[in-house]
Amino acid sequence: xxxxxxxxxxxxxxxxxxxxxxxxxxxFVIGFLVFAFGVxxxxxxxxxxxxxxxxxxxxxxxxxxxxxxxxYCGQVSLGTGAFMAIGAYSxxxxxxxxPDLNLIVIFLLAGVFSTIVGALFGIPSLRxxxxxxxxxxxxxQFFVDWLFARxxxxxxxxxxxxxxxxxxxxFGYGIDTPAQxxxxxxxxVCVFALVARNLVRGAIGRSWMATRDMDVAAEVIGxxxxxxxxxxxxxSSFIVGVAGALWAFVYLGSWEPLAFDVNRSFQLLFMVIIxxxxxxxxxxxxxxxxxxxxxxxxxxxxxxxxxxSTAMISHIExxxxxxxxxxxLIVEPRGLARLWAIGxxxxxxxxxxx
Amino acid sequence: MNIATTRNxxxxxxxxxxxxxxxxxxxxxxxxPQWLEVVLGGLMSGVLYSLVAIGLVLIFKASGVxxxxxxxxxxxAALSLVRLMEKMPFVVALALTVAIMVAxxxxxxxxxxxxxxxxxxxxxxxATLGIAYFLDGFGQTIWGSDIYTLxxxxxxxxxxxLEGTFEGGILVNMEDVIAAILxxxxxxxxxxFFQKTATGRALRxxxxxxxxxxxxxxxxxRIWVIVWSVAGLVALVAGVIWGSKLGVQxxxxxxxxxxxxxxxxxxxxxxxxxxxGGLIIGLxxxxxxxYLGPMLGGGIExxxxxxxxxxxxxxxxxxxxxxxxxxxx
Numbered sequence: 274x275x276x277x278x279x280x281x282x283x284x285x286x287x288x289x290x291x292x293x294x295x296x297x298x299x300x301f302v303i304g305f306l307v308f309a310f311g312v313x314x315x316x317x318x319x320x321x322x323x324x325x326x327x328x329x330x331x332x333x334x335x336x337x338x339x340x341x342x343x344x345y346c347g348q349v350s351l352g353t354g355a356f357m358a359i360g361a362y363s364x365x366x367x368x369x370x371x372p373d374l375n376l377i378v379i380f381l382l383a384g385v386f387s388t389i390v391g392a393l394f395g396i397p398s399l400r401x402x403x404x405x406x407x408x409x410x411x412x413x414q415f416f417v418d419w420l421f422a423r424x425x426x427x428x429x430x431x432x433x434x435x436x437x438x439x440x441x442x443x444f445g446y447g448i449d450t451p452a453q454x455x456x457x458x459x460x461x462v463c464v465f466a467l468v469a470r471n472l473v474r475g476a477i478g479r480s481w482m483a484t485r486d487m488d489v490a491a492e493v494i495g496x497x498x499x500x501x502x503x504x505x506x507x508x509s510s511f512i513v514g515v516a517g518a519l520w521a522f523v524y525l526g527s528w529e530p531l532a533f534d535v536n537r538s539f540q541l542l543f544m545v546i547i548x549x550x551x552x553x554x555x556x557x558x559x560x561x562x563x564x565x566x567x568x569x570x571x572x573x574x575x576x577x578x579x580x581x582s583t584a585m586i587s588h589i590e591x592x593x594x595x596x597x598x599x600x601x602l603i604v605e606p607r608g609l610a611r612l613w614a615i616g617x618x619x620x621x622x623x624x625x626x627x
Numbered sequence: 628m629n630i631a632t633t634r635n636x637x638x639x640x641x642x643x644x645x646x647x648x649x650x651x652x653x654x655x656x657x658x659x660p661q662w663l664e665v666v667l668g669g670l671m672s673g674v675l676y677s678l679v680a681i682g683l684v685l686i687f688k689a690s691g692v693x694x695x696x697x698x699x700x701x702x703x704a705a706l707s708l709v710r711l712m713e714k715m716p717f718v719v720a721l722a723l724t725v726a727i728m729v730a731x732x733x734x735x736x737x738x739x740x741x742x743x744x745x746x747x748x749x750x751x752x753x754a755t756l757g758i759a760y761f762l763d764g765f766g767q768t769i770w771g772s773d774i775y776t777l778x779x780x781x782x783x784x785x786x787x788x789l790e791g792t793f794e795g796g797i798l799v800n801m802e803d804v805i806a807a808i809l810x811x812x813x814x815x816x817x818x819x820f821f822q823k824t825a826t827g828r829a830l831r832x833x834x835x836x837x838x839x840x841x842x843x844x845x846x847x848x849r850i851w852v853i854v855w856s857v858a859g860l861v862a863l864v865a866g867v868i869w870g871s872k873l874g875v876q877x878x879x880x881x882x883x884x885x886x887x888x889x890x891x892x893x894x895x896x897x898x899x900x901x902x903x904g905g906l907i908i909g910l911x912x913x914x915x916x917x918y919l920g921p922m923l924g925g926g927i928e929x930x931x932x933x934x935x936x937x938x939x940x941x942x943x944x945x946x947x948x949x950x951x952x953x954x955x956x
Contacts, residue, residue, distance in 0.1 A: 343749075349749055349752075397937060397940065397941060400940070400941060400944045401940050401941075401944050402944070403748070404693045404748070404752070404891075404895065405891050405895070405940060405944065405945070405946070407693075407752075408887045408888065408890070408891045408933075408936070409891065409933075409936070409937045409940060411884070411887060411888075411933055412930060412933035412936070412937045415929045416930040416933070416934060418930070419927065419929055423923075489955070535884070539756060542753070542756075543753070543756070546749070546750070546753045584772060588763075588764045588767045588768040588772065589764060589768060590764065591760050591761070591763050591767075592760070592761050592764030592765050592768060593764075594757075594760050594761075594764075595757045595758060595759065595760030595761030595762070595763075595764060596761050597757075598753065598754070598756070598757030598760065599739055599754050599757040599761070602746075602750055602753055602754050602757065603739070603742045603743060603754075606743070606747070606750045
């Protein structure tokens, strides 16, 4: 009853093309943002920010980046962890070697470096397709793992291979408390989500989707496959690179190459698939699911009063995680975003039967 | 054998020959025996990669599923065998493990594949990732997560061959030789099974064209169970060999990652491709590790295989023996 668009007429092009054409959606999104920016920092606990919200937001950002590549352009990548690592390590090197640089500039430059490498590893996609490409992107993953573990220049000759981010500061303000970190990350995620949302519904996004659906047909109707694929790789790795820099600087603080290994890539791919391929909202839902699930699984035996050793818990966690993924794929292969869309569709009729 | 396969075989042969010819030049003929050792070692480990890769190819051909769980199956099979052997004689334990792998195949078909018919390949791939996670956790929950030594009576000490020809002879790991022989027997057995039995013919029919096979009355579900069982048995053999080499432990699961460049190099749909690809990757990896590794700071074997496969794919996007894919609008 509340959620219906009857009577909302669009009389200008601008109102027809706006991001959220339905009034209720706009109210909801604005209300949600006001809550996230204005209320959340005051009511959230330190644990909530540190263990749930900050990792959730950063991984959502990375998932958006990956979703552009896999969900919108159809190029399956198993090398996301590598591009996060490139973002993280270029941010580290910039911060250490050019100390006066603004933090935001550092993060954006980290994205640029990641873009360059991403486009480079995107070149094989012009010739290789499907699973061949997926495995080929693993080359990027393992090469980058090795590069940052072995070449001392990147880690500033740190003896253990472990590097630490400098204290975070923008325009003279320090970002120290968990709530400040949360706000900093949230601002980044909102800007990039908006950019991504607008990119995918514009001309470039359409060319990505045409390439995804059938690249030969797309080429026939005049879409340049090289331009479409490489731009998808570039945009995707830019966002993923920024997410990697945020992950390293804001969430981890100090890290080693292992933080961005192949398991991170799989984790992000899970987020994208469980959340929904080709959906920005899905990236958020998938990230929330994957971040919160292990926390819940970890606590569950304690809540139920079953004493288990930590090793046992981690094995059972693996099992439940695997089983849930298979379960979700069977129930809704198009992801949580699809469930959300079905729910919205139902809500338009509710509470009337027709 | 048709013309394309013959041509590909020739190409592969020349690549091997070129790799073999270039590397001693870099070394100088004085170190020929050492070089031969490296080459033999590379080929032997290549055989082991092929073993895992064959499992991948079998499943991909018959059901179009890129089975990421193959490594987890290797670990699970080896773990089951090693723990069962503590309680019963080897033969009984082996039979029981085989039964477990068949049951596993049946369960996977029942619970997962059957419900995901007609989904995107990527969805099926993710499902096998889920299976891999599940199997890793399940295996370690019921069998424990320590490092177990698997002793199936393979000789451990290396042998020195050709002492008369070269000074000092060539050091050969007997374990590797036996593994290679086992692998050869298995591949031959698989080839016979595929070529000579009715089930094998049905499997090939399904691999060629699902719909056509179904329309002539081949039961797809049963074929999938058989294929996953065969892949499970291949995983068992790989698990026994790898397990007795490295000990049965969680890292065994990583051999799947080693097999991936092998499959893309050889082509997803070709068993000869998996074998030749395995040999090329094994050889390339060892040679690069020994002669190129010191220059680059070592530890390059993790990515070298992938980069090698990637460079290969730029010239032959379907791998060496993969089916050429023609896109039509």
